[in-house]
Amino acid sequence: GTVQIFKMDMLKRYNFFIDVLIFTFVVHGNGPIKPEFNRFANYLADGWTTQNGCQACKEETISIRELKDDEFPTVLVSLFFEQPTPFAEDFLERIANLKYPKSRIDLFIHNKVEFHNKDIASFLEKYNDMYRSATILMPSDGIYEAAARNWAVEVCKQKNDQYLFSVDVYAQITDPETLIDLIEQNRTVLAPILSRPYKLWSNFWGAVNKDGWYARSEDYIDIVEKKKIGLWNVPYITGAYLIHGSLMEELRDIYSAENVEPDMAFCGGLRKRGIFMYATNRKILGHLVDYDNMDTSHLHNDLYQIVQNPYDWKLKYIHENYSQSLELNRTLVQPCPDVFWFPIVSTKFCDSLVEEMENLNQWSGGRHEDPRLAGGYENVPTVDTHMRQIGMEEHWLHFLKVYVSPLQERAFEGYHSDPPRAIMNFVVRYRPNEQDRLRPHHDSSTFTINIALNTPMKDFEGGGCRFLRYNCSVTATRKGWMLMHPGRLTHFHEGLVTTKGTRYIMISFVDP
Numbered sequence: 001g002t003v004q005i006f007k008m009d010m011l012k013r014y015n016f017f018i019d020v021l022i023f024t025f026v027v028h029g030n031g032p033i034k035p036e037f038n039r040f041a042n043y044l045a046d047g048w049t050t051q052n053g054c055q056a057c058k059e060e061t062i063s064i065r066e067l068k069d070d071e072f073p074t075v076l077v078s079l080f081f082e083q084p085t086p087f088a089e090d091f092l093e094r095i096a097n098l099k100y101p102k103s104r105i106d107l108f109i110h111n112k113v114e115f116h117n118k119d120i121a122s123f124l125e126k127y128n129d130m131y132r133s134a135t136i137l138m139p140s141d142g143i144y145e146a147a148a149r150n151w152a153v154e155v156c157k158q159k160n161d162q163y164l165f166s167v168d169v170y171a172q173i174t175d176p177e178t179l180i181d182l183i184e185q186n187r188t189v190l191a192p193i194l195s196r197p198y199k200l201w202s203n204f205w206g207a208v209n210k211d212g213w214y215a216r217s218e219d220y221i222d223i224v225e226k227k228k229i230g231l232w233n234v235p236y237i238t239g240a241y242l243i244h245g246s247l248m249e250e251l252r253d254i255y256s257a258e259n260v261e262p263d264m265a266f267c268g269g270l271r272k273r274g275i276f277m278y279a280t281n282r283k284i285l286g287h288l289v290d291y292d293n294m295d296t297s298h299l300h301n302d303l304y305q306i307v308q309n310p311y312d313w314k315l316k317y318i319h320e321n322y323s324q325s326l327e328l329n330r331t332l333v334q335p336c337p338d339v340f341w342f343p344i345v346s347t348k349f350c351d352s353l354v355e356e357m358e359n360l361n362q363w364s365g366g367r368h369e370d371p372r373l374a375g376g377y378e379n380v381p382t383v384d385t386h387m388r389q390i391g392m393e394e395h396w397l398h399f400l401k402v403y404v405s406p407l408q409e410r411a412f413e414g415y416h417s418d419p420p421r422a423i424m425n426f427v428v429r430y431r432p433n434e435q436d437r438l439r440p441h442h443d444s445s446t447f448t449i450n451i452a453l454n455t456p457m458k459d460f461e462g463g464g465c466r467f468l469r470y471n472c473s474v475t476a477t478r479k480g481w482m483l484m485h486p487g488r489l490t491h492f493h494e495g496l497v498t499t500k501g502t503r504y505i506m507i508s509f510v511d512p
């Protein structure tokens with residue numbers, strides 16, 4: 001099985017490797033040297049060299065992107081939801097965004113956890129009709145993981161699909177060209193190399209030990225860190241991979257093996273059958289989400305992933321122009337003296353936070369007596385909900401450190417606060433007949449941040465913030481933008497009357 005990757009003419013040119021080959025035959029019977037030997041083959045015959053990178057990548061590829069829609073190969077896209085996983089709605093949206101005619105895709109979904117019913121239902125509502133067909137297994141069907149994966153192989157065969165693209169919910173496919181790229185690479189089984197951002201955790205192994213478990217290969221880190229770029233023959237892949245449809249008969253029931261998880265059964269089965277698995281890092285096609293011990297107790301659980309999945313959190317919840325304010329050549333926006341204005345969070349963040357607060361529905365009454373505070377008394381009360389009440393206090397302090405502090409360092413140069421402290425972090429709700437304004441006051445903070453969570457003239461009328469000393473108001477607030485101003489002495493301010501609708505703002509008093 002191992003020898004088929006060599007062409008004899010290559011071997012002739014590389015006498016050295018003939019020696020290696022002979023050597024390998026000698027040890028072959030003694031143990032699981034095969035995967036290691038396959039790995040070694042990645043470098044043979046100029047497969048990969050330091051000067052030219054991956055040569056083998058360019059061999060035996062096909063081209064499909066010029067085809068008409070109805071000429072595209074048919075693909076079974078099978079999606080697996082085996083445990084509660086953050087950013088599932090984003091995962092599904094990215095699958096829907098794959099550049100590939102949906103009329104050439106048969107859909108297969110296995111969902112084992114009730115938690116994801118909602119995500120899948122809204123995905124199907126939007127896109128189901130566009131796909132060629134859909135096979136959906138929900139928790140109520142009671143199908144186990146291995147059986148479901150085997151089922152996908154069966155469906156692929158029945159539908160005569162030319163490929164099976166298997167993706168787990170934790171594998172975020174961010175490049176819409178992924179499916180086309182993988183098909184064009186034309187390999188039997190091919191995984192895009194995905195890793196957890198900032199970590200060495202990935203979806204392939206460079207080597208396996210004699211029991212078929214993980215072993216680190218000498219080139220593993222270089223590949224994960226993309227110091228070596230190419231197409232790699234590897235002994236284990238998981239999370240996302242494309243399988244050629246012609247293999248389906250051979251792969252029947254491959255995910256079931258005694259005392260072995262389905263992913264191990266699959267890769268072990270491929271190795272036993274002598275079917276090569278490849279993994280490619282030629283392009284970054286996506287990344288992995290960390291789903292360990294996901295907290296599922298909230299309405300918008302992804303909001304709480306800022307520490308565990310910082311990369312996805314940033315993509316979803318930070319304003320796309322956030323980093324512009326950090327460019328040193330950029331003049332900061334200053335609507336009033338020493339009041340700075342930054343894009344900071346996405347509209348998704350604003351909507352989710354408001355919904356989380358409304359879902360809790362424990363707004364304070366706007367009275368001076370406030371049992372939530374240490375002193376039990378609030379000098380300038382508002383109708384509000386504290387971050388602590390929705391279990392987001394720690395997350396919010398992290399947000400202040402990671403996203404607010406760098407902006408503060410730019411706006412108020414020379415003031416360092418690491419980590420920034422804040423006891424009062426809350427969303428204020430202004431509306432007529434409830435609380436519609438806030439009388440002039442100082443904040444008990446070194447500086448205050450005030451993030452607009454919705455849009456004037458759309459969600460409400462009136463509103464805004466007026467700084468009395470400067471007779472300067474900010475009324476055309478922008479959703480997702482943050483005002484930052486000194487808290488004490490200089491910036492005596494008031495909340496202007498909201499005359500219609502409901503206005504929401506997020507406030508923190510930093511370094512009280």
Ligand SMILES: *[C@@H]1O[C@H](CO)[C@@H](O)[C@H](O)[C@H]1NC(C)=O
Binds near residue numbers: 060186187
């Ligand atoms: C695709 O790969 C197979 C071998 O896996 C090869 O036989 C075939 O020629 C390749 N197609 C093209 C167009 O190179």
Ligand SMILES: *[C@@H]1O[C@H](CO)[C@@H](O)[C@H](O)[C@H]1NC(C)=O
Binds near residue numbers: 320321
């Ligand atoms: C980001 O800035 C660009 C211009 O610099 C603008 O076109 C775009 O709308 C901004 N994005 C958002 C979400 O406001």
Ligand SMILES: *[C@@H]1O[C@H](CO)[C@@H](O)[C@H](O)[C@H]1NC(C)=O
Binds near residue numbers: 327
């Ligand atoms: C400002 O600096 C950034 C890099 O920090 C650069 O990308 C951008 O082009 C610069 N803009 C101007 C107007 O010079």
Ligand SMILES: *[C@@H]1O[C@H](CO)[C@@H](O)[C@H](O)[C@H]1NC(C)=O
Binds near residue numbers: 471
């Ligand atoms: C404050 O500004 C408003 C216009 O924004 C102006 O009509 C008013 O006269 C100003 N008041 C003072 C005391 O300058």
